[in-house]
Amino acid sequence: MAVAIFLAVGVAFSGWVAFGGDGDTRYRAAPLPGLDESPSPTSAPDVPSPDDLPTPGPETDGPSSAPTDVPTDLPGLPSPSATPFGTPSSPALTGGDPPAGYSTQSDPAGFHLAVPDGWLRTVEGPSVFYTSPDDSTMIQIFELHGPEATPYESAREAERLASRHRGYEQVTLAPLGTAAMDPVQLEYTYDSTSDGHRRIMDRRFAAPSGTMYAVLVIGPSGDRASEQEIHRAALDTFCPTASCIAP
Template sequence: MGTEGENVRVIAGRYRLEERIGRGGMGLVWRAADQLLGRQVAVKELVLDPSLSAEEARLQRERTLREARAVAQLRHPHIIVVHDVVEDDERPYIVMELIDGGSLAERIAGRGPVDAREAARIGIDLLGALRRAHGAGVLHRDLKPANVLMEAGTDRVVLTDFGIAQVAGATTLTESGSFVGSPEYTAPERMSGERTGPESDLWSLGALLCAVLSGESPFRRDSLGGILHAVVVDEIRPPVQAQPILPVVRGLLERDPERRLDAAEAERLLREFLDTGRTPRAPVAYTPTQRDVPRRAVPPPEVPEAPTPPAALASRSSRHSARGVLIAAALVAAMAGAGVSAAALLMREGGNGSRTPASSGPSSPSASPSRPSAPGATVTVTRPPTTVPASATSRTVPSGYRLTHDPDRFSLAVPDGFTRSPQGERIFYMSPGETFRIGIKMSDPEPGGPLAVMRRSDADGPANNPGYHDGRVTETSHNGNPAALWEFTWNGFTAAEGPRHTYDLCWEEGDRMYDVWVSAPVGKEQESKEYFDVAVGTFVPG
């Protein structure tokens, strides 16, 4: 039984609760003295709601015990250590190591955001903690600045409050219909009620990195409905302070968990930034094999598909957004007291909005540098392409793409919703908003072949592409023909959109030279790489 003094309580005959130092995950946290071992500890006390039924109170106690079991099995310098679990007056307590120092949230509130190097250090430490937890089958599910402690004097990063942790095979509170977690830091797949995995914690880390760099989550809004809409639908805009590690932030904040940056790669990129001071990028080399075609490929359809109208949503990402509107609306409708109706939430759906007039893609071999169209200019689309059955070629067309027979006598698979835009000697297929640009150019062979052409383009890169950097030309082959792959990053068309990354393959086939490239904003390399591999893998001249 607990004993009472004038200002203290002793629980389990051993731990003297001295001072309340915080609250986390349905409990109060106390600074306490372990009278047996003579050391200071932190004790988390489950606070029971007196209005709960006996069954509900039992579920709360089980949750606390689950937290203790989940964390006690983990040993890592950046994960809180659990010393003991005790019960006193039918109330459970978790005894943990005491970290002198406040939370990361308190640090940001008191001292302001951190710089990119400190954010990278924090990110690396948390990635190590998450990798250890995930390796043991434990998901945190509530990663946010308030649940990260910063040890005074050493700045050691410590992940704590596994209060809603999920252990593999255990029943979770969400399965009984209650949503747990912090919406600003919750992955969209968790919002939708789908079965979640380690990728959901990595999304939360991406939001956390934005918060420590700018002072707030990119999904902060004035209402719960606004937050839900931002997480599952709105365009994600990382803060400008995230630019030095933008590929990591964008990779972690990828809505499709299958495309999300994994922990090992995120850690590698952050370490690269700390080592070099340069913005890292994830090089994904082109490998001219059928394996590059995404696993989602399906057998060719038996009949032609109708051309997708320009207003159609593009690619899997846009389809996720459309579905996300329904998810957000359903969540808001289900959460009583949110103050936002589902109808109002749906009214906010507007996509990414309009952008500047069409501009050409990145500079390609033997082509003069392109310039954005003048304001108000129109792009004439001549001889609209027709869609033909996938069986017209031996190439497999993945789900979400359509095989297009272009009027300029070539065919390739492009994502649903992409529209044709010829610009001089180059043909573009662009996503709505022109975020993704697939470019095609056909020409006569040039001296030295594709490798020489790409090397000349690389040498001319700074003149043709403002802010050109990280250019790399690799000799390869395509369909048994000489080829060269050129990758580079540049400043992009507008400051608002930011820098872009390009994959460009040039090869000779027959008596012609072909050039196929994909350009996309930095941070969207994974999706861009898929578009590139499919375009190259399904391209057929003639």
């Protein structure tokens, strides 16, 4: 089962991504290679060993919401035409009916979303997880509270950290629009010692309140269509509790 860990106290939570490792049955939100996972030969030196890494937890120094003075557009962003699925638009963030085989979860962490029936909820640090019965696939949700001011900046930092992992290959890093606070899709694969080739689908976006979120699906790299479906269902129905209008 894939796991992830926190590299250092100073690393911003908005850059967290999920990685796999051996000998553990839980995922953690964290920026760098998991327990017992060897980083790629190009990894930066002096990365702390797993025994030196702190317990995952939210950052307290970063802003809790996006600033109001960010630019309305970011020149030089890659074209949103490379989106992996769906139309380049912001999530409705008001909830929606779950598709067949899914149920809407009113999560105690303060949001609603649809997850496949029978999946188990767990919490690791600041992240909420919904895991498939066979432990092969999971949804991960967490708020972004780091220094990065926009979803794109957060995704770029997550991609930078993810690229240090063994077998990393980027599939896409695409803003879903041209405004600074539009959502961003990051997708990549990497090699897990215990679970083989893994795929991460990571959408980062801002709620009307300014709070930014990441919603990830982590699973086997060969199940992309299934993982897209799970990710789409979660995103189409996601809403902060205060914004939900659907039953």
